[in-house]
Amino acid sequence: MIVAIVVTFFLLTPFSICQGSPSFNQVKNFKNEADNLQTKLNRIVGEYNFAYNEYVEIVCAEKKSEEKLKKLKKELRTREEALNLRLKAIYMHEKLSFLHVLMDSTDFNDFLSRFYVCEKISARDAKVINEAKRLRIEFQKENRDMEVKRIHQRALLDRLSKKQKEMEGKFEKAKTLLSGVEKSPQVKSRIIKGVRIKCFPVANPYAYGNSWLAPRKGHRHQGCDVFAAKGTPCYACVSGRARISHSHNGGKSIYLNGDDGDVFYYMHLNGFAVTDGHVEAGQVIGYVGDTGNARGGACHLHFEVHPKGGKAVNPYPVLRGVG
Template sequence: MNSKVEYSSMRTSLTSGTFHGPRIAIGVALLIVLVAAVPAMAAPSKVERLQSQLADIRADLKKAGSAYDKAYWKLDETQVRIDKIDAQIEQSEADLVEARVLLGGRVNGMYRAEHVDYLNVLLDASSFEEMVTRLEFIRRVNQADADAIERVEVLQARLSRERVTLEAEKVERQAAAASLKKQRDKLQKGLKAKRAEYERVAGELNRARGGSSSSSARAMPGPNGMVFPVRGANYYSDTWGASRSGGRRSHKGTDIMAARGTPCVAVLSGTVRSKSSSLGGKTIWLTADNGWQFYYAHLDAYKVTSGRVSAGQVIGTVGDTGNAKGGSPHLHFEIHPGGGAAVNPYPYLRRMQ
């Protein structure tokens, strides 16, 4: 009888809602889970938004950077042409001095050597025809020398006019390059700030998921198994074969533009050796385990000068040493498959990202 009463009482409690304890506990637990999940659910959307913003800034930076690069190399070509004209002017001045000396020497030889004067040269002729012939000879010699001097003087005048024109062109191109450089630097600064914000948010998301928030981990390789050689905000374009130094040479690599001090990393595991030259400045040759070689030039500083390195390890920093001094900091990067001739790095770089 008593057991029936207890059973009936329990059913009444359950149906009437008076048995609240377990229900409240379950509800509170669910609420805690939902509240904890909100930041983790919201964070990916913010990360995605930042990724989209990064992509937009990168695209703008690449356009501005490419425009600046073109302006910079046009300015370089103008300077090469000015240097060439300066050399021609210098040579023409030497030619003019030589022509004047030659003319003076002939006059001295003809009219003063051994006390022979112009009148005696003519009067010494045995006939009137010979005198006329000598006079014509003297006239032609003098005219030839005068013509040579005139040609040099005309050349000098033309070169001087061209130089004035090129100097004006140089001023215009310097102004254009400076304006584009400001635009590029502003975008690069914005990209750096946005990347820092992205890494902060990504770190918070990783912590919420129980992972590490450290951003110092080595970069992961791209689809082709290689790590991109610059770790930080950068831009680059396909400049393989482009004219350099006014056409005196062609470009045999890819220039990856980045702020001075941006880390440069090993694209593959292997061994490195460092070298310094007037052309490449501070350089590193990386010989990968597969036999391929990679050339890093214009480094600002070395982080490793020799020995074994791992893929993604920092080996140097972006700079402007060598013949890039005074220009935009960048990494000149080359790829030599099997240690042979250089090939266009651009397609490989695209598949490292």
């Protein structure tokens, strides 16, 4: 992370770049500032992920409520139509003053109650009325619940937008802090959880948490989101064949088929630095963005790891091993 780069910078970067040899205190202050910034970024990303998960859950719950309301509405209409027919029949054949009862009632429930107490109503009619009444109460309750969910959803969107702005501000600050630092990634072969990886897929500064299997619309998250400013370079984490792709959810994406057989997905890119073909570990292949279904949210790289091209596994430990 930032700290690793900072230490590397002061150990390896020619002094000419930083206009003379930095003092021990300068190095210490710089490191402290970078550490503080990284801690804040990690916290913000954690809060953002938490709010986002809650947001997805509420959107899914709202969708279920909408479906339930639709079903209830249909059922209620059928019951009310049946009830109307019965009321008409009672009015026509049993000489009940339908209009009198109707005009005196204050609302639909009152209207039903009036009929319910009417001795002319048979047990079968009472059943129809009770069922319509139950459905209407259920419908009203579901409608209220839905409104609560919508309010909660709006509050979460507000929170997400605040966190996103906070994150963007911190990334800008971190970029300024690291502006003189050498940009090339550290390439070193490592095997983590059976997956060979040579460098972190995103350039500094970045922040991420374990978002594997977090709730998503209709499925569980199959990758790990690495947050960074829009346009931050993405590195090939291994040498292999890159294939660029565009999809509705993934937006601009790269599938990197490693020379060892492991496959890595890079999604929501802002742009590509390569075309289809072989790339080397550490080479810039694309740039962090918010394309696909990440549009409007905080810019991040959705990173997936598929050992030997099979099912996705949690990239978090793999990423932790290199960044």
